[in-house]
Amino acid sequence: MRKGLRFNKGAEETVRELLRSLLESARVSGVLTLGRTGGADGGVAYSLFTDPDAFGTDGVALPLLPFMPANAGGLLSRLTLKRPLSEPIAAVVRPCELRAFIELVKLNQGSLDNILLISSTCGGVYPLDVGANGSLQERLPQYWEAVEQGELDDDVRSTCRACGSFVPENADITIALLGETDLEAQCTLYLNTEKGATFVDGLEGAEETPMPGDLETELIQRVYSQRAACQDALFAEVDVGLKGLIDTFGRCISCQACKTVCPICYCRLCYFDSQDCERPLEFYQGELKRKGGLRVPSDTVFFQLGRLAHMSASCVGCGMCTDVCPADIPVSTIFSKVGASVQALFDYQPGRDVEEEPPLRTFEAEELAQVVM
């Protein structure tokens, strides 16, 4: 039975205070969340905080900032790659980041032990260039206004606008944000698990409230349909046929930044960086004979197709790849579109359930008849 806590202070204050008292009471040894870096006009990055003062009113922590400098699922994987955490931490992550982490745990790239997972009903994040050009702060009022209405600001990532997985499924604690009126004066936290409840047991200032069984209000149901419509429109913008891919990736510079920031792409040495893909001069000479010309370096579209084959089943549609592309290619739209059809084929949803096997690691005796000639 899901419990809830209602606080009579604004959402930002509530979350900051929660995290501060978790640290002060030593219930956790660290908190992974967003914070200011550099000076007053500096940037924003995820940090592993151990000092409770970071969460004071003048502290640097910014847990609810609508910005994603890195997919935190990948960061949690990095943190727990060698072995599970031996002391508890809290991590404030978005639903797609949480799903990415669960995928990575399934792929043996991390561990869920000792992590208190805090997420929220998500109103999206702004693209990286908004952080780069310094206009993030001034957009916040309109952002929160939209969120209270259950809507997304026009300028958030396009993949956010098309995201149907904005209600986190595996969080210990969910902060209700989307569609919640008056976030400046009150805030509700859903305690989804025993772990969540235990960690916040006895915290000051909260009124325990019996909550309806579901996080999903009528408004949330409406948001699902709005997002689905957005997704259809977004996917229609990209042509993933061969000609479409060649045209779109014509300006790809093979930097593979999309792969580097992707939380799912975890290989230490990517196939496409290995010797297998270092072509000898004979290869180019052979292609010259056949075609009269060949792009150097080669394998531009091949890399994209390969990466799609390797990871689209686990793609959580976070949008980091589009943000980081120096050639402004809508990578995430393409990968989400292909990902959606692959996931539908296997009836698989990345990050839904940590016990659920990734589609290529399991099989049924009778299935996929349409594939066999």
Place this chain on the structure above:
Amino acid sequence: MSDTDTAKCKGNRQAQTVGSGTALPAEDGVEAALVGWLKQTLDKRVFDAVLVPVEVPAGDSFAYLLLRDPAILDNASPLPPVMPIQGGKVISRLTMRGNGNQQPEAARIAAVVRPCEARAAVELAKLQQAHLDNLYLITIDCPGVLPLSDYIEDPAAGAARFAQAAAQRDRSPMRPTCQMCNHFSMLPAPISDLHVATLCSDGTLSIVPGSPEGARVLEEMDMPVETSLDGWAAQVEAMEQAQTERRQQAHAELRQTVAGADRLLDVFSSCINCHNCQRVCPICYCRQCYFESDALKLPPENYMARAERKGALRFSPDTLLFHIGRALHMILSCVSCGACEDACPMDIPVGQVFSLLADRAQETLGYVAGERLDEALPLVTYEMEELGHVEQPYVAIYREQEVQDA
């Protein structure tokens, strides 16, 4: 470095005056003239293939193509408005696995590149990541390149802006590193086999041989090397002088904004560790970068202890270490092309910072990246007596200071 590579030592370092070149008619502009000339070289089998930027199918960018079909050359752009992939990296990808078996299809390849791309190729050859035996480097006087995202936003407008700026010798719309570039031609000494001199004061176009191999190419093309280039050389020298002053000024100003822990961390505060800068850098060739290797992937206790010690730990960690470490690894070969800054999604002036670090470090070790193929890399060699300022002198026996009680 193979014997052939050493033998192809580029450059006639003695002469400051470049001598003569061969005139090329250019009624329809530089690009048309060059494309026409390249077609003739393919026709006459002087070159077997050409490596040159070509417009991509969607018309919104350019990519290097290795080609021998003259029809494809019609879409070639030897001096495009942008540099999506650094030509040095392209040459490395083409030749990193060796010289090929000298198949007739590509016994002689002409690579049309900008000066910084040629210099990067020279550095990569020294680093065993490129083999220049089959290659004839052809460079061009370079007006700079536009930042890639500026161009992609509106390619037609970008092309127009570039053409106008190039004609007026105005570098203001170009990459910041291009704006302060003083290596945009072939002086003081050529590093390529042939150089296309476009900065002639009378608006003509000339091809200048930079090596015996280059001279042989012009001979085979029946192009007499008779046009005096003194006018061009004077023009280029004057521009280089102005650009050198501009560079020094820019570096001095930049240093003010980046020196000291506070300012440095401010500049890199928005870094998201995407490593784009390292990926697009022509010099960074490691299959697995040290900063992505297991050496820096540590158990959680390490991260927690560091977070404990400092009150917090930026995650993913080692942002500053990555930039300083990458600088230590590559600035001695840095050619200040600015590909890194173009690729940065957070608009960090990394190209400018690295170009400043590179100039200072290369000066300290008496080396200029990419100038001579036969000059050893600075960390591979040494002198018996040098760099005395680095050693801490030991003058006399030191007695530990006695600390007065307060």
Place this chain on the structure above:
Amino acid sequence: MSEERSFEPKIIYFMCSWCGSGGSETAAAHHLQYPENVIPSRVNCTGALPAVHIVRPLIEGADGVVISGCHPGDCHYNDGNFRARRRVALVKSLLDTLGLESERVWFRYVAHGEGRRFVDTAAEFNDHIKKLGPNPLKTRSDT
């Protein structure tokens, strides 16, 4: 003054396995002592010490780094110390340009039998760092 006394620098002393460590052993044989906050770290040859590892301690919490190896001509591997000198020059140039106090890195040759020189280097550098104060990068969590 009392601030200076309460600040105990964290110093890493890289020494090569031949002369550098030899110097420390000779010092021990002569019952010479050096400050306890100077942490020795042995590398096979100063030429094998990557530039990155000179800078990494300065980012993570050290206040100073000293590197000692054989005198020119005495390197067990012939020319490791010459390469080390170039590498240190590179590191200092970079730290200098970035205003990160290149004087927090010292490079001094110490021979196998130079016990006095070894402890003097440690003591001298320790006092030098005490005067410089704590490394400003040490407390930055946004590195």
